[in-house]
Amino acid sequence: MTLAASVADYRLLARRRLPRALFDYIDGGAGNELTLAANRADLDALRLRQRVLRGVAAAGTAVEVLGQKLAQPVILGPVGLAGLYARRGEAQAARAAAAAGVPFCLSTVSICSIEEVAAASPAPFWFQLYVIRDRGYARELLARARAAGCATLVFTVDLPVFATRYRDVRNGMAGSATLGMRLARAWDAVRHAGWLLDVPLGGRPLTFGNLARAVPSARSLEAMKGWVDAQFDPAIAWRDLGWLREQWPGSILIKGVLDVDDARAAAGIGADGVLVSNHGGRQLDGAPSAISVLPRIVEAVGDRLEVLVDGGIRSGQDVAKALACGARAVMIGRAWAYALAARGEAGVGEVLALLRRELEVTLMLLGVEGAGQVDATALDGAGGV
Numbered sequence: 001m002t003l004a005a006s007v008a009d010y011r012l013l014a015r016r017r018l019p020r021a022l023f024d025y026i027d028g029g030a031g032n033e034l035t036l037a038a039n040r041a042d043l044d045a046l047r048l049r050q051r052v053l054r055g056v057a058a059a060g061t062a063v064e065v066l067g068q069k070l071a072q073p074v075i076l077g078p079v080g081l082a083g084l085y086a087r088r089g090e091a092q093a094a095r096a097a098a099a100a101g102v103p104f105c106l107s108t109v110s111i112c113s114i115e116e117v118a119a120a121s122p123a124p125f126w127f128q129l130y131v132i133r134d135r136g137y138a139r140e141l142l143a144r145a146r147a148a149g150c151a152t153l154v155f156t157v158d159l160p161v162f163a164t165r166y167r168d169v170r171n172g173m174a175g176s177a178t179l180g181m182r183l184a185r186a187w188d189a190v191r192h193a194g195w196l197l198d199v200p201l202g203g204r205p206l207t208f209g210n211l212a213r214a215v216p217s218a219r220s221l222e223a224m225k226g227w228v229d230a231q232f233d234p235a236i237a238w239r240d241l242g243w244l245r246e247q248w249p250g251s252i253l254i255k256g257v258l259d260v261d262d263a264r265a266a267a268g269i270g271a272d273g274v275l276v277s278n279h280g281g282r283q284l285d286g287a288p289s290a291i292s293v294l295p296r297i298v299e300a301v302g303d304r305l306e307v308l309v310d311g312g313i314r315s316g317q318d319v320a321k322a323l324a325c326g327a328r329a330v331m332i333g334r335a336w337a338y339a340l341a342a343r344g345e346a347g348v349g350e351v352l353a354l355l356r357r358e359l360e361v362t363l364m365l366l367g368v369e370g371a372g373q374v375d376a377t378a379l380d381g382a383g384g385v
C-alpha cells in the first residue's frame with residue numbers, strides 16, 4: 001500500500017485508479033481553468049503569522065456551524081456522481097464523515113439515494129438541492145431529505161447553465177460521444193480493472209438515486225447534462241426563493257455566492273448562511289477565487305449570516321487561512337473525492353484526519369488555542385490577497 005502524506009498524494013492515487021475521463025471530470029474546471037487555478041494560487045499567496053512562546057500547550061479544532069458542533073471546521077461538500085468513484089461512494093463518504101465528527105453533504109445528482117445514505121450513516125447529513133424547474137419534484141426531494149433527518153439544506157445557485165469543461169468535451173463526457181470515443185473509454189475502463197470490478201461490475205446498478213423518475217441511467221455525464229439542461233431553471237430569481245424558505249424549516253445555506261450584493265440578497269430571503277464559492281472553478285471561468293472575495297462578503301453580511309467558503313482547500317493550513325479571512329468553516333470537494341476514489345471510506349477518513357492534524361499544528365504555530373479564535377491577525381500583512 002502506498003503511503004499518502006497529503007491530499008496531493010490522494011489525487012495521484014485517484015488518477016492511477018480511475019479511468020481517465022472520470023478522473024478529468026473530478027479534477028478539471030471550466031474553460032481555460034483560470035478560476036480553478038486562482039482558487040489555489042490565492043490561497044498559496046496568503047502568508048500565516050507565526051507566533052512563538054505564547055504558552056499554547058494544545059489547540060482545539062472544534063467549531064459550531066449552523067447550530068451543529070463540528071470536530072473541525074470542515075464539511076464534505078456536495079460532489080455529484082461520487083458513487084462512480086467507488087462502490088456506493090456517497091454511503092462510504094457519509095460514514096467516514098460521521099466517524100470524523102463532521103457533516104457530509106449529499107448532492108442532488110448522487111448515485112446513492114437520500115434513503116440509502118440515511119441507512120448507511122450513523123449521523124445526520126446535509127442535503128444539496130439544485131434549482132429545479134419542476135417544483136413538485138423539488139418539494140418531493142425536500143420532503144425526503146427532511147424525513148431522512150437532514151437539518152441543513154444547501155441550495156446551489158451557481159449552475160443555472162452547465163459551463164463548458166474542455167476536458168469533458170475532449171473525453172466525450174459532455175455531449176454525444178463518437179463511437180471511437182466510446183470504444184476508447186471502454187478500453188480505458190478495462191485498463192483500470194480495480195475500479196471496473198469495484199464500481200460498474202461490483203455493485204448494484206448505477207443510477208441517479210434521487211432522480212429515479214427523471215434520469216434512468218448514470219453511466220455518463222450525458223444523462224446528467226440532459227437532465228440539467230431540461231430541468232435547471234435559469235430564469236429563477238431571488239424573489240422566487242420565498243417558496244424554499246416556506247418549504248424548509250431547517251437551516252438554508254446558499255451555495256455559489258461571490259458578490260457582496262448577492263450575499264445581501266441571500267440575507268434578504270431569510271437564508272441562514274452563504275457559501276462563498278465558484279463551484280471549484282467549474283462554472284464561470286474568469287470569476288475571482290473564492291478566498292479573495294471572502295473578506296468583503298464577511299464584512300457585508302457576517303453579522304447576519306454564517307459565511308463559509310470552498311475552492312482549493314487541500315490542507316489544514318488552507319483551512320486556517322480561510323478562517324483568518326473570516327469563514328466560519330470550509331467545504332471540501334475534490335479533497336474527499338480523490339480520497340474516496342483512491343481508498344474508499346478509509347481514504348476519506350484519512351484525509352479528514354490529516355486535515356485535522358494539520359489544522360491543530362497550524363493553530364499551535366499561530367499561537368491560538370482554538371479554531372474559533374482565528375481572525376485576520378493570523379495573517380501576515382505582507383501576503384494578503
Ligand SMILES: Cc1cc2nc3c(=O)[nH]c(=O)nc-3n(C[C@H](O)[C@H](O)[C@H](O)COP(=O)(O)O)c2cc1C
Binds near residue numbers: 279281334
Ligand atoms: C466532481 C465534482 C462534482 C461536483 N458536484 C457538485 C454538485 O453536485 N452540487 C454542488 O453544489 N456542487 C458540486 N461540486 C462543487 C463542490 O461542491 C465544491 O463547490 C467544489 O468542489 C469546491 O472546490 P474544491 O474541489 O477545490 O474543494 C462538484 C465538484 C466536483 C469537483
